[in-house]
Amino acid sequence: MKRRLRLHTHQWAAAILLIALPFISNGSFHRHVFIVLASEADENPSLCTADDPRQECTNPEASFDFDDFEDDSEDYDDEFELACVDDEEECKYWSRIGECDSNPNYMLKHCKLSCKACDNEIITYGLNQLIRQAYRPDEVRDVITKTISYMKRISADEKYKDVINECKNKDTQCSEWALDDGCDDNPRYMKAECAPACQSCDYVSEMKEMCGISPDSSLDAIKPGGMNELFQNMVHSADKLGFEPKVWSRPLKTYGSAASNESDKIAHTCENDLTNPCGVEDGPWVITLENFVSDEEISVLLTWGKAMKYERSQAGDEITPVRTSAHSWCTDECYKDKTVEQIRERIEMVTGIPYSNYECLQLLKYEVGQFYLEHDDHIEYHTKQSHGPRLLTFFIYFNEVEKGGATRFPKLDLTVQAKKGRVLIWPSITDDGTWKTEFRTSHEAMAVEQGQKFAANAWIHMRDFQTPFAKGCPG
Structure with missing residues (x-):
């Protein structure tokens, strides 16, 4: 008996297909096509819902007949199995902030x-690729078909054996973005993070050779356990320069003989x-400095922001409802x-870290109602690149906001208001040398309720950022 499966989700009213590309197992190729169909169509009692207790709906070995889905391609099997998928759009973010454990x-x-x-633990060409009926499904499927052909050829080539496990689609929308010319419009990101869809394993190989992380720890801005010293020096330097430093949060400090660190005794x-x-x-550590930039400097940065044209901001490398601000x-x-x-x-005078370690300033604009939900600034793939992870966020406020627009650290129960010329500084990684995310500094840009908010991110990396970036390494 063939059946159709209907899954209801909060996110999609249209049909959604999640297709896993071919994977290698014991040296041979297999193709698993995972399909999840969500439709709000007719109430046909023969359809199975996600929580349907009937035996014919709970048997994982069953095959499903998707008569309502038009597919003239002969490249796909008739047998389907339910994908290992996320039920919520926010799952990826929740995982990053540690919810899988907590x-x-x-x-x-x-x-x-x-x-x-x-x-089922399998080695795939990356994440299951999303196909939406409302978004040119046949063309996206064609991208996937070409990806399959390309990756079979690449996988059999000895030249790529050292990068084959890194040449993967690392986002479910890689095929959609490739269809929309993302490989040409945003090559630094797409060719590295969506290599199968962009057919760019050559680029991954070149970048690994030129941009891979060196084991030489002498290149690091700080050593394991050096975060305290870094921030203490910043506070003292800022004080001498008249920037009125304030410590909002810091690791517990013990005075006298019980202190664990000599500098704390x-x-x-x-x-x-x-x-x-x-x-x-x-x-x-979370600190602020006052009057770090002058009115004249802010005016110059605002002019550049307008000249460079503010665009809708991304959360990571995609536009999502998580972040609604604009940036340049x-x-x-x-x-x-x-x-x-x-x-x-x-910034170099205060931090002691050379500005070759800094990304270019990201200039931000928030209008009424715009926000950025809780997130962290750490990007995992940076740990494998020559510049290393983001060590610090150096956030510069350009103006007071009439109402709203504060920066909040939920896990610290700490809120810092926007103030003209103020700088807010926090670490993005832990202090143990593992380069893991410091989840406690996850933060949100609260919605602007009245007026506008202008600001800038200055992200400071563990190692030289500008030199490899100028050579074409991904940022």
Whole structure:
């Protein structure tokens, strides 16, 4: 008996197909096509719902007849099995902030793919690719067919044996983006993160050779356990330069002989300690500096933001409802501007980290109602690139906001208001040398309720960023 499966989700009213590309197992090729069909059509009692208790609906070995889905291709099998998928769009983000471990009862059931809790562990050409009936499904499927052919050829070529496991589609929308010329419009990201869809395993191989991370730890801006020293030095440097540093959060500091670190073994109390004021909770470092940029410098940056044209911001490398602000990158002539250069030099004076480690400024604009939901600034694939991970976020406010627009750290119960010339600084990675995400500094840009908000991100990496970036390495 053939049946059709209907799954209801919160996100999709249109049909959704999730197709897993061919995978290698014991040296031979197999093709599994995973399909999830969600339709709000007729109430046909023969259809199975996601929670249907009937035996014919719960047998995982059953095949499904998708008569309503038009597919003239003979390249796909008639037998289907239910995919290991995420039930919620937010699963990928929840996984990144540690919910798979802290909330396993829900996450391992509803976010299997993001939590890597799938029953069948296979080596694939990447994540299951999304095909939506409302979004040119036949053309996307054609991209996938070409991807399959390309990857079979690449997998059999000895030249690619060292990168075949890195040449993968790392997002479910890679095939859609490739169809929309993303491989040409955004080559640094797409050719690296959607290599099968872009047919760019050559690029992955070249980038690995030229842009891969060196084992030489002497290139690191700080050593394992060096975060305290970095922030303490920043506070003292900023104080000498008149930037009125304030510590909002920091790791617990012990005074006297019980101190674990020699630099913490001081006689005076918190009333006299600029780096550890009284009443500060134990946590990761979060500090602010005041009047770090002048009115004239802000005016220059605002002019550049407008000239470079603000575009809808992305969360990671995609446009999503998680982030609704606009941004522009201070590259090329903006990067060379004397005012921008002196701001970089000032950051270097405070941090002690050379500005070759900095990304170009990301100039931000928030209108009424715009926000960026809780997120962290760490990008996992940076740990395998020559510049290393983002070490610090150096966030510069250009104006006061009439209402709303604050930066909130939910896990620290800490909210910092936007203020003209203020800088907010926090670490993106832990202090143990593993380059893991510091989840406690996950933060959100709260919605602007009245007025506008202008600001800039200055992301500081563990190693030289500008040199490999200029050579064409992914950012």
